[in-house]
Amino acid sequence: MKVLIVDDEQHVREGIRLLGEWKENGVSQVLEAESGEQAIQLIEVYKPEIIFTDMKMPEVDGIALLEWIKNNHPTSKSIVVTGYDDYHYMRKAIHFGSMDYILKPIDPGILNDTLVRAVKDWEREEEDRQQHNNSHQLINEMKPIYRDRKLTQLMNNQLLNAAIYKEFGFHLSQQYQVAIIRVDQKAVYAFQRDRDLAYFSILNIVNEMLHEEKCGIAFRYLSNKGEIVVIFWDHFSRVQNMLETMHKNMKKVLEVCCFIASGPVINNLENLMLSYNGAKEVLMNINVLDKNPLKVYTESQINRLAIINLIDYSSHVKEAVQLGQQELFEEIISTISEGFQTHRYLSLKQLLHFEKEYQLMSQQWLKKYEISYIVNEKGEEVVYFFFNDEGCFELQRYMNRKRKEIHLFMKIVKRHAKKQNPDVIYEIEQFLQANFDRDVKLQEISDRFYLSREYISRKFKQEFNENISDYLVKVRMNKAKQLLRNEDLKVYEVANMIGYQDDKYFRKVFKKIEGVTPNEYRTAIRVSTT
Incomplete structure (x- = not known):
């Protein structure tokens, strides 16, 4: 904390300097001025928190100095020190905000009591100022967030209080039009990956132009990541030109290129989402191979091609x-x-x-x-x-x-x-042996083992020297021969048990593979065992 002593008499200044308990009250520097003019120069440079001043001085007197302090450095606490017990001076001192009036000769107790009060008053007021500044700063920081939240609600068909429209400068109109500005990840990287700074900078450019034209407002659309929404309520014939100017200014000032798409004009505030959806459809169908540096699009500039999957x-x-x-x-x-x-x-x-x-x-x-x-x-x-x-x-x-x-x-x-399925083809073989009695399709094997049909066919033949269908027939015939040893089983029952519903077809396949019919095989087995 700094103190300034202003008096045209040196011995008065020295007296105050000697009598004041500066260190005890947190004063780190005591300055002196011999005139009001010199005092003003020192105040402008050092900005002292507490000022002791005489009233009668040549040229710029105490009254003029107090008036200047009130107008130019009002946070300081001023204390009048004078040899004149004059109501006129006292009234002027009070008028210009002086906190006390000390008479010469100076009483040390009165001086230091006044100093203590001045320090405490200044500290209390400074705390209030800081709280006010912090609150004001917070309000300013919250304003964009508040605006974005409220206008996002409006976009989502939540009508707002009339006072909020007025607060944002939003004009109620018979018609509206919505445009979308796409803020992608590349644009964010242009701002050292600071997404909030990217939105703030782009919105500054856009809203400055809208404010000048008095035709709309832009905000960060919180329902969808990466979007700034612009709502126009006037000058619809010039919207395209304004959007193009915004795009050019963003490239020139911010060095970012953002896609911009506009939707149709609608006739009701409650239908803003219709215009937004139209703009979104335009945005998603723009041709990204388009080499035109101006990336501002309308419905007439897009094609709708079938999606390739x-x-x-x-x-x-x-x-x-x-x-x-x-x-x-x-x-x-x-x-x-x-x-x-x-x-x-x-x-x-x-x-x-x-x-x-x-x-x-x-x-x-x-x-x-x-x-x-x-x-x-x-x-x-x-x-x-x-x-x-x-x-x-x-x-x-x-x-x-x-x-x-x-x-x-x-x-x-x-x-x-290779690590996970070194013997997968043998797992397929085991699967076939366990399911020989039903019609196992190659696609089923492919789906089960996450292998292509081509791979399975090729790999199976490499390992077993025959294709899967022939291998499955061989497994069935081997099982049939085991079952035919049981005299109680009819041939058609054996056929059904190994996956053949048509016993005639089974007899045909069996004879082709074994060279004899099932009955002939059964007879040969009976003879060999007697």
Whole structure:
């Protein structure tokens, strides 16, 4: 804390300096001024908390100094020290906020009592000021959050109190139009990954223009991540131009490129969501391969192409993974990529859908082989880093990245598959032997053992030198020969027990494999045992 002593007489200044209990009251510095003019200069530099001043001084006197203090440094506590017990001076001192009036010659007790009160008053008022400043700061910080929450409620068909509309400067109108500004992960990275700063900066640019035009308001839409919603209530014919200007200003000032889409004009505040959904539909169907640097879209600028599903290629993916053949995966990626390039149209919806399916497929295969390799589940965030600074999606770079991911993925799966299923084909053999009495389809085996039909057929023939159907017939015939030894069983009963409902067909197959009919085999067995 600092104290300033103002008096044109040096001995008075020295007397106050000597009598004051400065250290005991937390005063670290005592300044002196011999005139009101010099006092003003010192106050502007040092900003003392407590000022002792004489009233009668040449040029700038005590009254003028007190008036200046009240207007320019009102937080300080002023104390008048004068040799004139004059009501005029006292009244002026009170008028300009002086807290006390000390007469010369100065009594040490009175001086220090006044000092103690001045220090305590200043500290109490300073605490109040700090609380007020903190409260004011908190209110200012909360205003955007409050605005975003309330306007999000409005978007979700929760009508607000009339006072809130007025507070935000929201104009009630006969018509409205909604636009969406997409704040993706790449835009957030431009602000050192500070998402709140990104929204704050973009909203500043947008709302400044809307305020000037008096035609709308923008806010962070809390119901959907990554979106700023703009509600227009006027100048609908100029909305497209305004959105384009906003886009240009964001690129110029903030160096970020955000997709912007507008919905239709609606006639009721309760139908804001209709306009929002229209804007959302436009946003999701924009062509990310569009090289136009201006990324502001309306319904007339989009196409709605059928979504290509990676899941439709699941059987090919399965075969590629199980056989460890990356070229099969390459064919799938190339086919899909060529389709996008041929049409020169890749919607944002298609892109996000493709990435989501890819992540889902990867997770399923890793889970199947119990691999603890982490797949990035935030596919949408990954996608946005393949947009260049002009907002155009670099398809070739994205597909090359996918090829690298697939190569790594297949290496990991292949390594774990060998560890997990070294004798899987023999497990399939055991399965066939346990289920010989029913019609086991190759697809059932494929689904059960998570292997492609092609792989199973090829691997089974390599190990047992015959295909699965022939092997299953052999197992059935061996079982039939065991059952035929039981004279109590009819031939048709034996046929049914090994999976043949038609005993005539069973007799035919048995003779083809064994060279004799079931009855002839039974007779031969009977003879050999007698």
